[in-house]
Amino acid sequence: MTNPEESWPETARCLLHELRVHQIELELQNEELRQTQCDLEKSRERYFDLYDLAPVGYATLSEAGLILEANLALADLLGVEGRTLKGQAFTRYIHGADQDIFYQHQKTLFRSTEPQTSELRLRNQNGTIFWSQLDSSVTTDTNGKLICRIVTIDISERKNSEATLSESEARYRALIEQSPESVLVCDSESGEVIEVNSRFSEQFGYCLPVDGPLKLASLFGHDQQNIRDRLDKAKQLGVLTPQRLRLLHKNGMLLHVEGTATLVHYCNRTLFAMTLRDVTEAVHLEQVNRHDAQLAARVQKAL
Secondary structure, three states: OHHHHHHHOOHHHHHHHHHHHHHHHHHHHHHHHHHHHHHHHHHHHHHHHHHHOOEEEEEEEEEOOEEEEEOOHHHHHHHOHHHOOOEEEHHEEOOOOHHHHHHHHHHHHHHHHOOOEEEEEEOOOOHHHHHEEEEEEEEEEOOOOOEEEEEEEHHHHHHHHHHHHHHHHEEEEEEEEHHOEEEEEOOOOEEEEEEEEEHHHHHHHOOOOOOEEEEEEHOOOOHHHHHHHHHHHHHHHHHEEEEEEEEEOOOOOOOEEEEEEEEEEEEEEEEEEEEEEEOOOHHHHHHHHHHHHHHHHHHHOOO
């Protein structure tokens, strides 16, 4: 069967060929566009997973501090709908007393373009105040304007733990300082003296950190093995019953003390809190009485 196109003028056949080539090119371009559209859709889904569903708050701010974009986690922290944050001033959610912290944070960030980290208090829509950590970095938008990206993390639990620890430490130091006896706190493993109270400094002359580092071995050098054995036993029992020891005063005088110790677990360390009482006069009196008794016995025997 004869192809009707063969009877067409040369110009018409060339035009038909070009149209068919163009059709093929359009189909290929259309396929590329569909693939690009598919890739963009997958990219948007990944972006949504990474940005909107992230467990920490993300926001993009203008240099003026307006929220250009915010994820769901930040909206949840602030107790608002995500879409309502756009266009609002970030300072609206900063506790009044910490406004200057954020001002200095942003000022340093845009001036130096170096990443900045600050801790401040935020206030959510319901008025609840909570501690947060802001980690910010500078970049540019599609128009070349400077913007900042902020990661917001709720650190209220850590702050509460720090406050509790601080109160506990204050009570611990008050108990030591107010004790009428000399108190020495040392590491149970190394024997390094960590802290002494004022009474200890008054009685034995040592003051930390001026005279540090101190070691039990230097303080109780004459009874070094004895105290090490006693403290090893105290680790098992949790306490050291009253023991007579010899302690070297800072002035070189050897004093007699009676010491007790309690095992304490503090800040991931195992410590001994030792209470010391100067019994030098009592020991000397005992020695005198013992000498007198021996002398009296010899005299009695000689009669």
